[in-house]
Amino acid sequence: MTEGTKVVVTGLGIAAPTGMGIEDHWRATVGGVSAIRRISRFDPAGYPARLAGEITGFEPAEHLSGRLLPQTDWMTQLALVAADTALADASLDPAKLPGYDMGVVTASSSGGFEFGQNELRNLWSRGGKYVSAYQSFAWFYAVNSGQISIRHGMRGPSGVVISDQAGGLDAVAQARRQIRNGTPVIVSGGVDASICPWGWAAQLTSGRLSTGDDPARAYLPFDARAAGHVPGEGGALLIMEELELARRRGAPRIYGEIAGYAATFDPAPGSGREPGLRKAIDLALADAGAEPGEVDVVFADAAAVPELDRIEAAALAGVFGACGVPVTAPKTTTGRLYSGAAPLDLATAFLAMRHGVIPPTAHATPSGEYGLDLVTTARPGPVRTALVLARGYGGFNSAVLVRGAETVHSVLN
Structure with a gap:
């Protein structure tokens, strides 16, 4: 292979x-x-x-x-x-x-x-x-x-x-x-x-x-x-x-493809260098051979710490433009599950593709300062490609781009 x-x-x-x-x-x-x-x-x-x-x-x-x-x-x-x-x-x-x-x-x-x-x-x-x-x-x-x-x-x-x-x-x-x-x-x-x-x-x-x-x-x-x-x-x-x-082997269903991935690490505090999240997004898109306009939804890391929220919002605006892509954080209904959070977001992204609806960010009222199209009620519509983001304590950043089954088949054909 x-x-x-x-x-x-x-x-x-x-x-x-x-x-x-x-x-x-x-x-x-x-x-x-x-x-x-x-x-x-x-x-x-x-x-x-x-x-x-x-x-x-x-x-x-x-x-x-x-x-x-x-x-x-x-x-x-x-x-x-x-x-x-x-x-x-x-x-x-x-x-x-x-x-x-x-x-x-x-x-x-x-x-x-x-x-x-x-x-x-x-x-x-x-x-x-x-x-x-x-x-x-x-x-x-x-x-x-x-x-x-x-x-x-x-x-x-x-x-x-x-x-x-x-x-x-x-x-x-x-x-x-x-x-x-x-x-x-x-x-x-x-x-x-x-x-x-x-x-x-x-x-x-x-x-x-x-x-x-x-x-x-x-x-x-x-x-x-x-x-x-x-x-x-x-x-x-x-x-x-x-x-x-x-x-x-006759798998009964294909939820979708793990199409792109990248990981970066934030610079040391006080270094004056930019956080690494945007680079992780850019590299994951490049790994998948995808353009920003192909992404139908971003499943955000959603730290709910103002400084970290600003960093994530700035990274998304830098890649997609202000309010350039729907953003959601269903983890507001579960809490942050640490290493289990992003795999659950991946699973939820595949289900969103299957059902044609973006799940909401419960309870949150988006602040205008972030410039995000934050989904706060379920939003019907085709979901073909999703980006899932995760950040770990200490400076870890990871991004995975997934494509739905229909998109995988259309690319092959």
Whole structure:
């Protein structure tokens, strides 16, 4: 295979506060139904931030064996079920493929925080002999890739990417690279979950969490009232394949193509150099052979920190012109899912293409200072090409351009 090999998505596995599965997530997202609530996993009263996008109604024991449950963190349990769902959506049975023809590349920003917290509590309060042997890997960043690969016998090129919020896009790009190098199938994306006291304390150190208590006002990107983001948990896993191989095996659907990608890193503060987000957008468009006018919607990073919102808005205006492209941030209904956020945006972008509607940025009222065409109510219309952006704490920038199935077919024909 070559650098020009088309890599497509044939299955989606969604685990999000808005729903476990494609239908529930899409229904809530296009309706602008928020899943942000006061934290229920622990008592947040003593913390400055008290809201999150939690996944509710999910019982791991209904989906996973009793052998797996004591080995795995909540995050990994979500990821295992998302992978199962994605494989089923793609009508792909791993048992019928050679193990070395399948790999797993995921992203993580925290690993199994809650599992680690519980075992450290045992260490401090009861002693080392009460610490689970599974602590050696259940907390680790690569655990989702490892557990998915073991569960399905996937022995091909695998790994984990750690670049905070940008990691989900970076993982998908690494998966595309491995497919172009000859691996037929890669499971990729990201699922994160660290809504526990230890994880919460770590997230608060960024200084970017919203301290509001009204779910409808707490996470407002590109809004004059913006004052930080609300965290969430979950994400999405994608089944990625080379286009012709997917066609030959009779894949029931092709959601679209991972057409372009780029990553940059911001310069050191005080250097006087420009932030790297616009360059990432330009390079992703060039990688896809696309012009700015071809992009039908941008799924924004949407930091909801005024300085960061200004940087993103300026990058978009520089590429597309003021109000030159519809911009949306459905993550206002889930919170920022860290490494799971951008894969969920990719999945949502493919669903927007399938249904012909841009989902809204719930609750936000766009401020005129940003010069954005921010979509605040569902907007019907053809969606053929979408740009997904993500930025990670510390200066990571990533951009992925995706094309819908109809566009992929028309380019080939």
